[in-house]
Amino acid sequence: MVSGNQSLLQRSHASVWHPCTQMKQHEALPLVPVRRGDGVWLEDFDGKRYLDGVSSWWVNLFGHNHPHIKAAIVAQLDQLEHVILAGFTHEPVVRLSEQLSALTGLGHSFYASDGASATEIALKMSFHYWRNGGQHGKTRFISLKNGYHGETLGSLSVTDVDLFKDTYAPLLRESVQLPSPDWRLAEPGESAEQYALRCADRAEEYIAAHHAVIAALILEPLVQCATGMAMHHPVYLRRLRALCDQYHVHLIADEIAVGFGRTGTMFASEQAGIRPDFLCLSKGITGGYLPLSVVQTTDEVYRAFYDDSVARGFLHSHSYTGNALACSAALATLEIFAQQDVLASNRSKAAYLNRQLVDWADLPIVHLRNTGMIWAFDVTSGQAGFQQRFYQAVLQRGLLLRPVGNTVYFMPPYVISESEIDWMLEQTLGALKECI
Template sequence: MKDYIWHPCTQMKDHETFPPIVAERAKGIYIYDEAGKAYMDVISSWWCNLLGHGNPRINRAVERQLEKMEHVIFAGFTHRPAEELCERLAAVLPAGLEKFYFVDNGSSAVEVAMKMSFQYHHQKGKPEKQKFMALAGGYHGETLGALAAGGMDQYSQMFRPLLAEAVHVKGPDCYRCPYGNQRETCQAECIEKAEKAFAEHGRQATAFLLEPVLQGAAGMRIYSPIYLKKIRKLCDRYEVNLIADEIAAGFGRTGKMFACEHAGITPDFMCLSKGLTGGYLPMAITVTTKRIYDAFYADYSDGKAFLHSTTYGGHPMACAAGVEVLKLFEEEQILERMESDYLNRALRQALEGHPNIGEIRSIGLINAIELVEEGETGRPFAPEQRIGWKIAREAISRGLLLRPIGNIPYFNPPLTMTREEIDRAVEICKLSIETVQHKEKTGNYKRKNQ
């Protein structure tokens, strides 16, 4: 098969050795290739497949909507699936989030929140509030505004000349905590860095962006809800809007419907995508408060309308999928039935004590395995060793889809993963790590690549 496709986040030269797998079909936790081989999708196909591939209820909901209307302009028209989705979301979101702006992908949802915040302050008579602040290590997408707010050089360094300046605050790193604390018992002493940044930039800042409780692309970095509470207070003190990027963490991933619930806070903006449609169709929403909305509500001649549009915003079929996802949460008690504790226990029993595992951290069904060269000191492997990539290749050969973040393999499976599936996935993960460790010690990888 000729390969015309340039795949995302991929060095295409790697495919000279490992060609892309041709997916033929998918069901439940499994993806099947053309030969019928099954692969356990424990990363939910980039964290979006929420309730398993080919969920029959979501299938039927999308089919029913397709028979009625596939797509319609979302300016001057509305439709029942969008209205029902907003009504159901308003009932489960943190209190006060009640205005919904539809777009078609997560980066756009972040861009909308940033632009809304900027325009809000301008229209409230504070045009000096133009800066964006964000947690270092954050990932908010790869359009230029979202990329500027993100704090990961591997994505943004090349494009620095194109990006607006943002203030990046060094945030929590609980595995290598400079204060010697534990995330479960600390009082977020590391907030002092944010306090200094707010003192310097807060009066000129329009918004602070973060991923609540869990920084995904930074390596599934989990931090204390106390830190999030303190950031909320700083934003209030300096009149800075808090933008919570729940694109990856929302819809049960952290064990609660939304990650902000761990801290009991309401942000000024919440960005949703990925699990919003169960991974079926691209859709995203920027949710905000009536206070923000009211700053844009005026006569046309006042020029206060928010002028941002996407062709597929409010897509009826995506909305129908989203409605069915929320019905499933309620009717099938998805959060109550998640096997979070079982997965974490299984990984710890299988892997704790391994000399190259520094930490196994978990929240909800998300579990990250921090691979290090030396477990006692936490010294990381050199990036050029590509340990995580080698483990992923070994795992895929055994039927397990792991796509590590650097040298951090992780589990972020569909919320419906069963105990039997967990046992099998953990077994393959352990075997893959041990196999790569053995090959590294014996020099097999080096000889193969010479």
């Protein structure tokens, strides 16, 4: 008899093309069929449980099957599931926009369904802003080395991860990458702050020479996630904000992965005391329940499009823009932040986990690092193929982690308990000893 797991595996192989995957690898590395989720746990059809140590690609903030977010979605189902947002509006999208503006100080919100689309919107808005202002030469974008901003053509143009980008290079706009302030690249004896300032000096050299043609600089504040959780000092953001102001270049903060408490503050930019011209949000905005992304921008940018001429408007749209169900999930997520002291609880859990990691000092790992509810370390020894071997080893132990090359990271849901942290670290340590 074919088990529930095997049946779903066979059907998935026959009909689903899975993302970010060489499908042939699943001949040897089976997919994991998930039946249900609860808190930090996922469960397959045979009853085996897996601790979701990566928040299901960094989206799940408050655990699977959360009653408050579920109830908000169900309540909205009784009112309105969706309506075209061109020419119409509805209560959830208005309330969400108001609450986001109160949190960030940015005046207007433009909605889409995923992070890459948010990047596309911000890039197009910046380009069109300068065009509406008569500065037709400001058409170029700069980003950081090893940065990741999505895989649509516009977002891939400002991404610097060869594995994703090289194949599609003939389709992409040329962009320039500035040195990454990733503190792992600092010289011996050079602090994270000193290295960040040195990178900012390099950025100034380029921006000063080319600002007349630069529309915007896009970066991931504090943590470049897809390149192995590369972390940098907040002083870099302060310097880049000042440079963008001085040379009239937009600053786009891609907080798709790092927003909503993930770095220890509600938004990573807060730790530098800056406000970007465009703020891209997605992933955790709905607590991981429904697809939604938003680009927030300043009233100044909004006013540049406000005109009698249709062509000067921002003529960009997605069918499910501002979906009422997704907005309701986002509002419920913000209610949890407002009603519970989530950031303080996260600080306590982060401190606890960091204390447990003190005993890992003798392992063959380097750059053990933490920002908020993100931890990472780099494995320095072991045979080739560490990434896949480690993934399989922890999966066998009931733990979902997805290394980036030789970088292992934790990004668990905020509801993880101390005992679950202990169990996660125990399984990770056991898998490391098998694989290095």
